[in-house]
Amino acid sequence: MADVERLRGELYAAFKNRALMYWHIFDELRRALGEPQATGLLARAIEARGREIGRAFARYGPADLAGLRDAFVGGVPDGGRMFDPHVERCDSARLDITLRRCPLKDAWHEAGVPECDVATLCRIAGRVDNGTFEAAGFEFSADTWQPGRDGCCHLHVRPGHAP
Numbered sequence: 759m760a761d762v763e764r765l766r767g768e769l770y771a772a773f774k775n776r777a778l779m780y781w782h783i784f785d786e787l788r789r790a791l792g793e794p795q796a797t798g799l800l801a802r803a804i805e806a807r808g809r810e811i812g813r814a815f816a817r818y819g820p821a822d823l824a825g826l827r828d829a830f831v832g833g834v835p836d837g838g839r840m841f842d843p844h845v846e847r848c849d850s851a852r853l854d855i856t857l858r859r860c861p862l863k864d865a866w867h868e869a870g871v872p873e874c875d876v877a878t879l880c881r882i883a884g885r886v887d888n889g890t891f892e893a894a895g896f897e898f899s900a901d902t903w904q905p906g907r908d909g910c911c912h913l914h915v916r917p918g919h920a921p
Contacts, residue, residue, distance in 0.1 A: 769835060770861055777865035780804075780879055797878065801885045808889020819895020820918030823853040826894065831855070841910070853915040860910035863903055873905040884911055891915050 780800070787796035818826040827848045834841050842858040862883050866876045880902040891898035897916040903909070 766836060770840070773840070773861035774865040774868075777862040777879075777883075778869060780862070780883055781866060781869065781871055781875075784875075784879060784882065793878075797882060801882045804883060805885040805889040808886035809893040810889075811886070812890040812893025815890065815894035820920055821850070823848055823850065823896075823915060823917065826891075826896065826915065827853050827855070846912075851916070853913075855913040855915075857910040857913065858908075860903070863910055877902070877904050880911070887911070887913060892918075 784796055784800050787799055790796075791799070815826055815829060818829065827845060831838065831843050831845065834843055840859065840861055844856045844858055846854040846856055848854075860880075863876060863880060866879055871879070884900050884902045887900055888898055891913075895918040897918050899914045901912040901914075903911060
């Protein structure tokens with residue numbers, strides 16, 4: 759059991775490191791290029807990684823929302839505890855998932871990143887989901903965390919168009 763707890767700690771530490779890397783990269787880019795350029799560059803890079811991830815879900819596109827739900831939610835680290843996904847709705851027309859936790863957001867708050875920057879970083883980091891779901895063949899949008907709101911992201915997946 760000690761090994762499981764050690765691995766869990768290492769997993770969460772890796773996500774915290776990822777969050778702080780995003781923060782420092784964004785802050786450096788913002789100082790060098792301005793916030794709009796920094797936001798765009800980092801968001802595009804993160805979305806590109808999402809497109810790579812999305813290939814694993816392509817077998818469900820463009821319309822197997824139940825299959826996508828099972829694969830996506832079933833792949834959340836730490837038995838789902840890391841992001842605590844709650845499926846709000848899943849039918850043939852829509853898949854809506856609320857992520858009730860986020861280790862990235864938690865790390866930014868713990869590091870004292872200003873709330874407005876946390877909201878910006880959530881929007882930027884959330885682009886991984888755009889890349890993931892769109893590359894899998896679905897239409898996607900998200901409502902990312904905003905100051906004063908509990909939980910984290912609300913993911914909205916819709917059937918895509920057949921190729």
